[in-house]
Amino acid sequence: MGINVKYVVLRHLQMELKSPFTTSFGTFRNKEFILVEAIDEDGVSGWGESVAFSSPWYNEETVKTNWHMLEDFLLPLLFQTSLEHPDELGQRFSVIRKNQMAKAAIEGAVWDLFAKKQQLPLHKALGGTKSSIEVGVSIGIQKNVDDLLRVIERYVQEGYRRIKIKIKPGWDVDIIREVRRRFPDVPLMADANSAYSLQDIDRLRALDEFQLMMIEQPLAADDIVDHATLQRHINTPICLDESIHSIEDVRKAIQLGSCQIVNIKIGRVGGLTEAKRIHDLCQANGIPVWCGGMLEAGVGRAHNIAITTLENFAMPGDTAASSHYWEKDIIVPEVVVHNGTIVVPEAPGIGYEVDRRQVDRYTVFAKTYRAQ
Ligand SMILES: O=C(O)CCC(=O)C1=CC=C[C@@H](O)[C@@H]1C(=O)O
């Protein structure tokens, strides 16, 4: 059964975060993103979500560059001929360099469509094995330590399986010491979003005493060489986020010893097919992976849940409950977390219904593209 996408609707949505999210590179108050709906000859819709932000802080892609790539390059390639399987899109899109988040947005919609046509939940179509997944929560930089401790307390009580806090020079060793004093046993990790350099080795080594599960992306966003040096000097396992765009990046990082853990973000690596390949390579090399978050709305969140059902997603990811981010999400039911666990939905495709009323409410503009 081929996949024959007849038209695609791109929608530019804007949703307000319940509370601002601050990292070492800035504060998010709103989330603007592109929602992709791919409709086939039978009128079945597949949904994808671009995780690019409005500004090129996290990586070089933005909402506008994603729209441009989709409109001018990726949709024409998709419309060229039908597909037998979503895995074929990687090859078809390989004539376009990088722009992984734009590629992943449409690839995700095609995977949802494919799974629906097969009457399979997306997680089964991907080869997932879990019926529930464990999740953690990522906490932005707070005004002061007391606020941070209060926020952590709340999430620990809600049952989240690990706490991730953001660090940067000056908001690191002392802060983590306080957190550890108050929560000696909580599974804890720190994400630096590239805020350090090799000159900070001593400061980063000082974190070894706190039994962190890992430190995420301490060094430059495009680096895997200095990370290998750093890993030789510290005991805390390094996890790469920003530096990983493809299976080739992972192969090289493993060879160099740049990390012991990989954060897989579907958007950053160009889609579900590449995410699965990276998962498999890491598994073969004894490297656990987990699913990162990009403050997704419901569709992106559903894709994250599906990929996390693969076996080697062995650590809790950042897929917190919809209500952690939004007053009202765009899917029904919303993603709920009980005791740090999400029950994986079994309905075909992403497993959640897209709430068109909410989508319309958040849509700033939309455009439809048809196969010629
Ligand atoms: O809750 C989430 O979706 C995860 C949030 C999170 O940690 C991140 C979101 C966006 C950019 C980064 O700061 C970051 C990360 O690096 O993992």
Ligand SMILES: [Mg+2]
């Ligand atoms: Mg990160």
